[in-house]
Amino acid sequence: MKIKIVGAAGGEVTGSSYLIETANAKVMVDAGMFQGGRNTEEKNRLPEGTDPKILDALLLTHAHLDHTGRIPLLLKNGFKNTIYATDATIDLAEIVLKDSAKIQEQDAARKNRYHPERHVEPLYTPNDTLSFRSQCQTVELHQHIPVADGITARFFEAGHMLGSTSIELTVHEKGKTHVVVFSGDLGPIDQPILRPFEQLPHADLVFMESTYGNRDHRPYNETIKEFEEIILKAVESKGKILIPAFAIGRTQQILYHLAILFVQKKVRHFPVFVDSPMAIRAGKVFAEHPDLFDEEATDWKRQGLLPLDRNWFQFCVSMEESKQLNSIEGPCVILAGAGMCNAGRIQHHLKFNLPHQETQVLIVGYQGSGSLGRQLVDGATQVKIHGETIPVRAQIHTLNGFSAHAGQSDLLKWFSSLGQMKPKVVLTHGENLQRETLADQIEKKYGLKPLLPELNETVEI
Structure with missing residues (x-):
């Protein structure tokens, strides 16, 4: 069995994707989009060595774009087989992919307006997403599901987002059986709602x-305490609070808090103001899956606070409604995507309000x-938005405690059930410092030396 790492490797966080090849089958886990600066996003193409026409199955850990955003490329290039994911992941991924396709078209049109001599085609279009749902098959957690000749999958709660999972593959090949685990993105244990x-329980090889x-x-x-203090301060100063949020x-x-x-x-x-049609649609999906909430969120739901309570929040669907927010005086909160500030409506709000x-x-x-968001976090005094230089006089706050990703201690806790078995470990989806530090911790605790792969590197078992 060979597993080629065709995303989120070599110190890259986004673009998660793995191509598993046995003597009898080819299966892919995730097909994510690369996100960040121009050099990163130029990697958004069919994964190297992938022929979608002969791919037996696609398995999804969760719906975020950096794990699903290249699915339309597979569909566009002939993938006709089954996509396996939880019900919530299918619902949310459909929203994500349709939005992404629309953005691809808009970005291509904008580039062609300004540089008609360099005509570009969108990576994919909304038409390339049309067959997504019909090719999906819903999975239940913990059930053994045959996904290809000799390959069975089980899905486990990952606590990262609604419907997110880790995936266990049991592979039978040439009279031998191997268990391969893909962590997907793991959420912090104390994250609310989920x-x-x-x-x-077991693994011979772990991609983490x-x-x-x-x-x-x-x-x-x-x-939460710092969040409340920032909110109170902004209310007193009658300022606007911009929150670029996935x-x-x-x-x-x-919104919950x-x-x-x-x-x-x-x-x-x-x-x-929730200035995100996608967030509004996603809120409806949350409402349809209360079985995935934790106890605290379930209790608040009984009090009418979830998922998007119109008593407290206003929703902007059209671009005209979004533009009208420029004339609104503070205090107010504007939540808009994209989460890394690399696209979407948040760029317009930052352009207008950063000075x-x-x-x-x-x-x-x-x-x-x-990404633009990283520039702000790193203390940039001016940034480029839509080709214009914008001075940064606003106060920038970083609240990593809201992260949907597990920190080091939670990552090690998740791995602890597998570490005692001494599996082969491959660390992906992390910048070099992050994965090197985690590798050191795993080596100290379990005597294992994790592999830190480069993009398109192959692991054999």
């Missing part, structure tokens, strides 16, 4: 994420190398 990750492998996040209760997961998490603030009367109610000292920008998630 159930925590599950530990897996390492996004925050070098550190733990700030304790969640301290993060439409699925992070937006619902922030704002609603609790209002209910507990820690702050008087002020306008909160103002009373503006507060809350960075509440991972910011890929080269």
Whole structure:
């Protein structure tokens, strides 16, 4: 069996994808899009060595774009077989892919307007997403599911986002059986709304994420305290609070805490705008899957706070509604995508509000190398948005405690059930410092030396 790592390797976090090849089958786990600067996004093409026409199955850990964004390329190039994922992942991935296809078209059209001599085609179009749902098959957690000749899959809760999973593949080949585990993205144990990750029982080979492998996040209760202080300060100064948030997961998490603030009367109610059609659609999916909530979220739901309570929040669907927010005075909160500020409506709000000292920008998630969000986190005094140089006078706050990724301690806890078995370990989905630090910890605790692969490297078992 050969497993080629065709994304999220070589110190790259995004683009997660693995191509598994046995004597009898070819299966892919995830087909994510690379996100970040121009050099990173130029990698968005069919994974090297992949012929979608002969791919037996595609398995998805979860719906985020960096794990699903190249699916339309597979469909466009002849993939006709089954996509396996949880019900919530299918619902959310359909939203993500349709939005991504629309953005691909818009970006290509914009480039062609400004540089008609360099005509570019969109990576894919909405037509390339049409067969996605019909090719999907819903999986239940913990069930053994035959996905290809000699390959059976089981899915386990990963606690990262609604419907997220880790995947266990049991591979029978040439009279031998091997168990290969893909962690997917793992969530922190204390993340609200979602159930925590599950530990897996056995593995001969583990592919494990390492996004925050070098550190733990700030304790969640301290993060909430800081979040409340920023909100109170902005209300007093009548400033705008801009929150670039991933439409699925992070937006619902922030709204959850704002609603609790209002209910507990820690702050008087002020306008909160959800400027993301995708987040609004995702909120409806959350409402359809209350069985995936943890106990605390279930209790708040009984009080009417989930997923998007119109008593507290206002929703902007059209571009005209979004533009009108420029004339709104603070205090107010504007949540808009994209989470790394590399596209979407948040760029327009940043362009308009970064020059103002009373503006507060809350960075509440991972910011890929080269992204606009990373520039703000790194203290840039000016940034380029839509070709214009914008001065940064706003206050930038980084609240990593809101991260949907497990920190080092939680990563090691997830691995602890497998580490005693001395599996081969491959660390992906992390920048070099993060995965090197996590590799050192695993070596100290278990005597294992994890592999830190380069893009398109192959692991054999």
